[in-house]
Amino acid sequence: MLDVQGLQAAYGASQVLFDISLQVGEGECVSLMGRNGMGKTTTIRTIMGLLEAKAGGIAFLGQPITGLAPEAIARRGIGLVPEGRQIFSTLTVRENLVATSADRRNSAKPWTLQRVFDLFPRLHERQQQWARTLSGGEQQMLAIGRALLTNPRLMILDEATEGLAPVIRAEIWKCLETLKAEGQSILVVDKNVSVLRRLADRHVVIEKGRTVWSGDGAALDRDLEKVHTYVGL
Numbered sequence: 001m002l003d004v005q006g007l008q009a010a011y012g013a014s015q016v017l018f019d020i021s022l023q024v025g026e027g028e029c030v031s032l033m034g035r036n037g038m039g040k041t042t043t044i045r046t047i048m049g050l051l052e053a054k055a056g057g058i059a060f061l062g063q064p065i066t067g068l069a070p071e072a073i074a075r076r077g078i079g080l081v082p083e084g085r086q087i088f089s090t091l092t093v094r095e096n097l098v099a100t101s102a103d104r105r106n107s108a109k110p111w112t113l114q115r116v117f118d119l120f121p122r123l124h125e126r127q128q129q130w131a132r133t134l135s136g137g138e139q140q141m142l143a144i145g146r147a148l149l150t151n152p153r154l155m156i157l158d159e160a161t162e163g164l165a166p167v168i169r170a171e172i173w174k175c176l177e178t179l180k181a182e183g184q185s186i187l188v189v190d191k192n193v194s195v196l197r198r199l200a201d202r203h204v205v206i207e208k209g210r211t212v213w214s215g216d217g218a219a220l221d222r223d224l225e226k227v228h229t230y231v232g233l
Contacts, residue, residue: 001023001024001025001026001028001060001061001153001185002022002023002024002047002058002059002060002078002154002185002187003023003057003058003059003060004020004021004022004023004043004056004057004058005020005021005056005057005058006018006019006020006055006056006057006151007021007043007046007055007056007057007058008020008053008054008055008056009042009043009045009046009051009052009053009054010054010140011042011051014055015209016039016042016209017039017042017043017046017054017209018208018209018210019209019210019211020039020043020056020206020209020210020211021056021211022187022204022211022213022214024154024186024187025171025184025185026185027183027184028185028186028201028202029176029180029185029186029187029188029199029200029201030125030186030188030190030200030201030202030203030204031158031189031190031196031199031200031202031203031204032044032189032204032206033189033190033191033196033203033204033205033206033227033230033231034205034206034230034231035191035207035209035230035231035232038207038208038209039048039206039208039209040072040102040158040159040189040206041083041158041159041189042204042209044080044082044083044156044158044187044189046058047073047078047156048068048073048074048078048080048156049065049067049068049070049072049073049092050070050082052067052152053066053067057075057089058074060076060077060078060154061076061153063076073220074150076153077104077105077151077152077153077154078152078153078154078156079147079148079150079151079152079154079155079156080147080155080156080158081140081143081144081146081147081155081156081157081160082143082156082158083139083158083159083162083189084159085136085139085143086143087131087133087134087139087142087143089130089131089132089147090130091130091131092127092128092129092130092131093123093127093128093129093134094113094125094127094128095140096131096142096146097113097116097123097127097142097145097146097149097151098113099146099218100146100148100149100150101113101149102149102150102151103151104151104156105151105153107151109176110151111148111149111151111155112149115148116148118143118151119145119148119178120142120144120145120175122138122141123138123141123142123145126138132139134143135165136163136164136168137165137168137171137172140160140161140164140165140172141171141172141175144157144172144175144208148179152184153185154185154186154187155184155185155186155187155225156169156186156188156189157176157178157186157188157189157190158185159189159190160172160176160187160188160189160190161173161190161192162190162191173195173199176188176199177199180199181201183211184231188200191232192232193220193224193227193228193231197217197220200217201216201217202214202215202216202217203215203216203217203220203227205220205227205230205231207223207230212230213226213227213230
């Protein structure tokens with residue numbers, strides 16, 4: 001579904017990505033791990049067209065998307081839950097959710113407002129509140145719900161649980177388990193190796209802008225100590 005090969009990217013004269021390669025298959029959940037400042041968010045930004053790729057290639061559903069505008073990439077079926085949530089603070093919860101909702105691929109069971117409310121009952125309770133008045137955890141639920149309502153083929157979550165209280169983290173992980181069980185393809189950035197071991201089918205670790213390790217769950221179990229040195233936990 002998503003195929004990233006030899007990706008390079010920079011902010012001005014400062015190169016951040018030197019050689020990033022990763023793949024996400026249909027219905028797979030893949031984790032992207034690494035310490036802060038190693039290039040995880042830059043990788044996501046480059047995949048989404050928010051940062052220009054200097055070299056390498058990105059393909060989605062067999063078609064190159066390198067160099068496309070972010071909105072064109074989103075319309076092809078990639079939904080992003082960005083780092084820091086980036087919800088529309090001056091809109092209500094309901095307005096945030098319906099603002100970008102679409103079912104461009106005529107899904108058999110499309111995501112609707114009611115399905116999102118069923119997944120996150122708190123959003124239903126707070127649907128008329130201004131988004132800026134929500135807690136950090138509720139804003140993350142809103143960002144996930146907003147992405148789901150675009151009915152993405154692939155969902156990318158950047159720092160899925162960073163800064164959240166343990167009880168909210170558990171709710172987010174439960175949500176991702178539900179999505180995976182329904183066949184949603186997921187690329188998730190996080191540092192919680194213990195949870196990702198259970199959730200993800202395959203794992204990719206990056207260090208200083210390079211892919212330094214990748215493998216499935218069995219490989220992660222074998223190389224767990226090595227992976228921990230890269231992730232820094």
